[in-house]
Amino acid sequence: MLSKKTQYAFHALIHLAENADKGPILISEIAQEKSISIKFLENILLELKNAGILGSKKGKGGGYYLLKPPKEIPLAKIIRLLDGAIALLPCVSLNYYERCENCRDEAVCGLNDVMGKVRDASLKILETKTLKDILTRD
Amino acid sequence: MLSKKTQYAFHALIHLAENADKGPILISEIAQEKSISIKFLENILLELKNAGILGSKKGKGGGYYLLKPPKEIPLAKIIRLLDGAIALLPCVSLNYYERCENCRDEAVCGLNDVMGKVRDASLKILETKTLKDILTRD
DNA sequence: CATAAAACCTATAAAAAAGATAGACTGTTT
């Protein structure tokens, strides 16, 4: 299950994408629109900014905005940034690998094998689907 | 990411399946073999028993054993039992559904749509692959 | 230049979940 943090990030990004023509968007506007605690959202947007996904502007008329078009932001990138691994086991994670402590030999572990397939199936979607694909359907 | 509880459960089930011919297996044997805290494992095996996956026998010569052949135990069943939802969002979970609090209308939410596809892709594997498929390859 | 607006930053707190442990109880075998 994705954390609230990641879920909020998706909703915030959706709002930013759908209002990209209106210039910088206030944190407070997103918070209200999506029912997210403003202070919590602040931290999340900051992380997205530090990761190079969002830009910001201070002072009057300031706010946050996307630095790239929505179709260039894969969903996997957001999940990995805020939640970490996408794989179900540390020993099959591409970006957050950790050795399995309970099995003698990963090369021979059948769990490793199946969970690798689950990871691949998920990534096939999460790395090709982008912010553009989750905008409100109308 | 699967919890330790679920990971331990898989390793324990693998051990039980691979030693099914030896009669009931001691908790302590599994714990030692797989480097799992014996008391923690105790709780996990009990849950598996209460869910009808394992049988047990008390007293000397007792222990745990599988109630069904490994190929009739889908991995999804174990995960749902010990970890809950397999889906990435509550609003696309088949077994643990919860309404999305941050979006106006799920029917029109693009996130809902994509995450549903991720769920389907994962389930396609986790519901068809069974305990038999994760036994040690030799 | 003063003021207000709005993001930035760091720290901390509160709540929930995960992971682990303790000890007494029940049933079984010999």
Add this chain to the structure above:
DNA sequence: AAACAGTCTATCTTTTTTATAGGTTTTATG
């Protein structure tokens, strides 16, 4: 009767998640 091994319930510790607080910096504008 004694030893064995699972059962049950409660508690504890640690970690992670979620949320809040409050001051700092930057920018626009009158």
